[in-house]
Amino acid sequence: MSNAVSIRPDRPALPEWMRRLPEYLMIWVPLLLSAAHLVSFSLWTVWISFTPSTLVPVTGWVGLRNYSSVLASRNWQIAFDNLLLFGSAFVLLSAATGLALAILLDQRVRGENVLRSVFLYPLAVSFVVTGTVWSWLLNPGLGIQKLVHDLGWTSFKFDWLIDRDMAIWTIVIAAIWQSSGFAMALFLAGLRSVDADIIKAAQIDGAGPVRIYRRIILPSLWPITITVVVIQLQFAISTFDLVRALTNGGPGIATQLPALVVYDLMFQRSLLGRGAAAAVLMLLILLAVLLPYAAWRYVQRRRAAHA
Amino acid sequence: MRDRSFTPNRILIYLVVLLVAAAWLAPLAVVVLNSLRSNEEIAQGSMIGWPQHWAWSNYLAAWSGFCVAETCAGIRPYMLNSALVTIPATIFSTLLGAIAGYAVSLWRFRGDTWIYGIVTLGLFLPQQMRLLPWTIVLRDIGLINTLAGLVLIHTIQGLSFTTLFCRNYYVAIPHELIRAARIDGAGFFRIFWRIILPLSPPILVVTVIWQFTHIWNEFLYGVTFTSGQQQPVTAALIALSAAVADIPQHGVQSAAVIIAALPTLLIYLLGGKYFVRGLTAGAVK
DSSP states (O other): OOOTTOOOTTSOOOOHHHHTHHHHHHHHHHHHHHHHHHHHHHHHHHHHTTSOOSSSOOOOOOTTHHHHHHHHSHHHHHHHHHHHHHHHHHHHHHHHHHHHHHHHHTTTOTTHHHHHHHHHGGGGSOHHHHHHHHHHHHOTTTSHHHHHHHTTOTTOOOOGGGOTTTHHHHHHHHHHHHHHHHHHHHHHHHHHTSOHHHHHHHHHTTOOHHHHIIIIIGGGGHHHHHHHHHHHHHHHHTOOHHHHHHTTTOSTTTTOOHHHHHHIIIIISOOHHHHHHHHHHHHHHHHHHHHHHHHHHHHHHHHHHHO | OOOOSOOHHHHHHHHHHHHHHHHHHHHHHHHHHHTTSOHHHHHHSOSSSOOSSOOTHHHHIIIIIOOBTTBOOTTHHHHHHHHHHHHHHHHHHHHHHHHHHHIIIIIOOTTHHHHHHHHHHTTTSOTHHHHHHHHHHHHHTTOTTSHHHHHHHHHHHHHHHHHHHHHHHHTTSOHHHHHHHHHTTOOHHHHIIIIIHHHOHHHHHHHHHHHHHHHHHOOHHHHHHOOGGGOOHHHHHHHHHHHTTTSOOHHHHHHHHHHHHHHHHHHHHHHHHHHHHHHHHHHOO
16 A cells, blocks of 8 residues: 555646645635735835825825924824823723723622623624714713703713813723723633632632732733733724714814824825825834834743743 | 622622623613614703603614615615625635635645734734725725725735634644645645534634624724715714714614624624634734
8 A cells, every 4th residue: 555656547647736726826825915915005105104195196205204294293293192191091991990800700709701791792892883872971961961960960070072181081981991801801811820729828828818819819910911901002002993983083183093193194184195104103103012012922932932 | 719608898899890890781771772762852861861752763763764974774775785895704804814824834835934924913013004005906906985895805904813813723733633634645625624624613603703893893994995875884873973963863873873783792692702712812822
């Protein structure tokens, strides 16, 4: 039985590469399309950001002029400040909420499955829906403020949605509601993977639950915390739908975010060069988050490999 | 921590958990209740309240009577658009991702790690970096403002996710299995159909749920590349809320919101376990 060298006389003698063509096509075409579009599209957008393109892409070179005009615009400055505030507040609060929920559910609460589903369901709903619903709840004339007024407490005030200084916080609220369940799911997985023997040993030594959490369980959650923070930051940087549905950047431009600036420049004001420059700036902000994370992951992996 | 009896501490825990759960469910409850209240009733009170008369007609109006822009066909055509984009794009991106994931993890070929690395970059690259090029490409191939254009975009862009999911699942399949099949003369496709696919249902369910939810909920591409009657339901909802800014019709709008969210909510209820698995698979790369 020499299977490997069997000769098949009934087969027409197709050249090897032709016989394997369908295979090559199925392997290479999707992968190459996917990889090539990512590379070429990114490079193309970077290139456009250095051209004087307005309504249509044109060749030419204006150096960093698009960048300086984007960076100098009030729209971008407000968007960037908002991103810093929204990004840090949202990430901290949603991670804290997620961790708190995970610790609570970890207390062997009855009906844990149902509760977990309740905290996670907003993730399945689109940001457009989330934004619309929260815009109603937070609208002073329709939502919570109106309800409290109708109940008789007429001096109650909760009008962040139309308050220039507070409107960005409405986006924080909706974003936390939408995605702290995600942090909870990851933290819960982390809590459950802590070595049960170590906990048992600590219990035998007389450590209470608070001490066990502080000294043993929480320190082991660092890697998950960093993952949660990076993913949430990535989401914060590209937030678009939620703001579009909740405040549409308003009142005025008080809740402007970089993703909205890009859209506005590209498709509403037809300033392609500047829009591309703003998109590249978004990428740079993202890289400022992702590159340290990638380096950290690399070190972690090296350490795990040596251990 | 093993204690299940009701001490004051545990009562406090339950209280906090139930309060948060109520807060998390409140927005859904508000929309559901509003979808059953008449517009006048909402206008007289607030968005938060129990329906006095059950206005089931809101759903009919939202489904097929409501006016968005100048057409009055409700959100039915937009739901259909979303389905016509989401279903094929989910199937294509999942199938291609399974083949690609199999190729980079088990079949191996020259440069596969490089290609795979670039493909996974798509997970991070902001959509905004790809908006302009897609506009040009769709225009040049004549697919701008078509559902087919959106299917194409979501299929190609979805590959980053689906390839990653499937690859991470397939690397656990013993290589000996593939090697043995190859020695027996099985080719790329025969191994895929006979060995890989039968082992795949768990990961395919995760991938399909993930892609479906993602594509159904997507808004930026929908609003950028389509207009008017070609828009998916997310874009139509935004157009709808702009249209009702003058004459508030929150009852009907709430019903529209519920209908638009229903497909992904149902998928979440039916496949919540797999949804979470997709979340964590996407997170822990």
